Amino acid sequence: MCVRLLQNGAGGQAIIAVLTMACLGSARLCARLGHISARRKTPGAVVDPLVRAAFFKTQACSNSSSTSAAAPLVPSASSIQQSYTAKRALGTMHTQHPGSLPREDHTPVDPYRLLEDDLKEVYADMRQELIINTNQKLLQTISTYYFDGQGKAFRPMLNILMARAVNCHLDVHNGKLLPAQRSVAMIAEMIHTASLVHDDVIDQADMRRGKPSAPALWDHKKVTIAGDFILSVASQMIARLRNPDVTQVLSMVLTDLVQGEFMQLGSKETENERFAHYLTKTYRKTASLTANSLKAVVMLAGGDESISDVAFQYGRNVGLAFQLVDDLIDFISNTETLGKPAMNDLKAGLATAPVLFACEKYPELNPMIMRRFEEPGDAERAFELVHKSNGLEQTRFLARKYNMEATRLANSLAESPFQKALVTAADIIINRMK
Numbered sequence: 072m073c074v075r076l077l078q079n080g081a082g083g084q085a086i087i088a089v090l091t092m093a094c095l096g097s098a099r100l101c102a103r104l105g106h107i108s109a110r111r112k113t114p115g116a117v118v119d120p121l122v123r124a125a126f127f128k129t130q131a132c133s134n135s136s137s138t139s140a141a142a143p144l145v146p147s148a149s150s151i152q153q154s155y156t157a158k159r160a161l162g163t164m165h166t167q168h169p170g171s172l173p174r175e176d177h178t179p180v181d182p183y184r185l186l187e188d189d190l191k192e193v194y195a196d197m198r199q200e201l202i203i204n205t206n207q208k209l210l211q212t213i214s215t216y217y218f219d220g221q222g223k224a225f226r227p228m229l230n231i232l233m234a235r236a237v238n239c240h241l242d243v244h245n246g247k248l249l250p251a252q253r254s255v256a257m258i259a260e261m262i263h264t265a266s267l268v269h270d271d272v273i274d275q276a277d278m279r280r281g282k283p284s285a286p287a288l289w290d291h292k293k294v295t296i297a298g299d300f301i302l303s304v305a306s307q308m309i310a311r312l313r314n315p316d317v318t319q320v321l322s323m324v325l326t327d328l329v330q331g332e333f334m335q336l337g338s339k340e341t342e343n344e345r346f347a348h349y350l351t352k353t354y355r356k357t358a359s360l361t362a363n364s365l366k367a368v369v370m371l372a373g374g375d376e377s378i379s380d381v382a383f384q385y386g387r388n389v390g391l392a393f394q395l396v397d398d399l400i401d402f403i404s405n406t407e408t409l410g411k412p413a414m415n416d417l418k419a420g421l422a423t424a425p426v427l428f429a430c431e432k433y434p435e436l437n438p439m440i441m442r443r444f445e446e447p448g449d450a451e452r453a454f455e456l457v458h459k460s461n462g463l464e465q466t467r468f469l470a471r472k473y474n475m476e477a478t479r480l481a482n483s484l485a486e487s488p489f490q491k492a493l494v495t496a497a498d499i500i501i502n503r504m505k
């Protein structure tokens with residue numbers, strides 16, 4: 072059984088995800104992915120070990136292990152970036168491959184610690200953008216409600232990490248670049264949040280991140296308009312970037328999000344069609360935002376198509392892994408951990424990856440999927456069958472495949488703390504429990 076899925080990203084690039092589901096043993100499905108080739112940088116050439124040791128001792132640029140005694144334990148991202156430039160310049164004097172440093176420290180880099188300064192004010196800044204754009208007090212209150220900084224901040228973190236990693240890779244540093252890239256991080260988070268506001272109205276959700284949802288607190292019409300308002304402010308921020316290519320890439324996110332949400336309302340007859348439909352829906356609803364916003368930060372840095380495609384594909388793979396884990400968690404977590412009801416997807420009529428995989432072993436799931444688990448007892452029976460099948464393991468396996476591809480792409484960038492943190496970020500996404 073082989074499903075070939077073609078999706079067109081912005082800029083006319085074809086994104087090809089080949090999902091080959093082959094039998095493992097008697098009834099087991101495994102998902103194997105074919106990947107688009109991202110241009111890999113030549114591995115770092117050999118540098119005189121003494122020279123290398125010398126600059127690792129004197130430059131406060133890499134991880135804490137390679138900082139000088141006088142340097143703070145966790146140097147700021149900007150000081151890392153500046154000293155990285157010096158280190159890279161020295162590196163290019165001794166290697167034939169400018170930009171590719173020898174890989175020698177495999178200590179994981181914590182992205183949240185690394186970006187502490189960058190992320191500290193990001194939610195306050197988004198709230199501020201919303202507040203200054205209206206004098207309607209209630210609109211201010213509703214539209215800022217989800218920007219309380221209590222979320223995981225995955226999207227801003229990924230955007231700023233990619234921005235800093237690529238700025239190191241391309242060796243571009245100017246005062247206006249990072250603020251513009253940080254603005255893309257905010258725009259992406261605002262688009263995401265606007266879509267959650269609308270989604271909570273559509274799903275009639277009571278809770279979001281452990282607190283009452285916006286529609287549980289306010290009139291649905293006002294909440295819907297507050298979602299529109301967030302989107303309108305994000306659009307102004309896009310316009311302020313004054314970059315038509317970036318505008319096009321970020322607009323694509325909106326088209327994808329709306330289509331993804333729409334696709335979720337429908338289902339397909341056959342197993343093959345269903346999986347392809349699920350993956351396209353997942354790309355549009357979740358992965359397009361990370362893929363295109365990461366691409367946008369590279370475009371702002373002046374990266375060519377090969378490097379913007381690395382960012383796009385990293386974001387796409389991380390986004391797909393994120394959603395697969397989300398779909399898995401819905402079956403194994405509880406309301407307290409999730410901050411929203413568990414078994415939510417089945418109750419909402421959605422057949423996600425665990426159910427689609429479980430179908431192979433338990434075909435009785437097929438009619439339930441077609442009637443969107445509407446009959447009494449459907450959701451509970453489907454839940455039981457998913458747990459009896461290998462659907463959860465297969466979903467995790469597929470998520471790991473995407474995670475491995477994201478890691479490979481992150482490793483194709485020149486080594487820097489930010490590049491390493493992109494690897495950690497992909498791992499955080501795959502190992503999360505909420």
Ligand code: FPP
Nearest residue numbers: 262265266267269270274325328329332356
């Ligand atoms: C959460 O899904 C919802 C999304 C990620 C996107 C929703 C998109 C729209 C409502 C289209 C409109 C878009 C804009 C930009 C206004 P979920 O219900 O699976 O997850 P949940 O459990 O977190 O609610």
Ligand code: MG
Nearest residue numbers: 270271274276
């Ligand atoms: Mg929802």
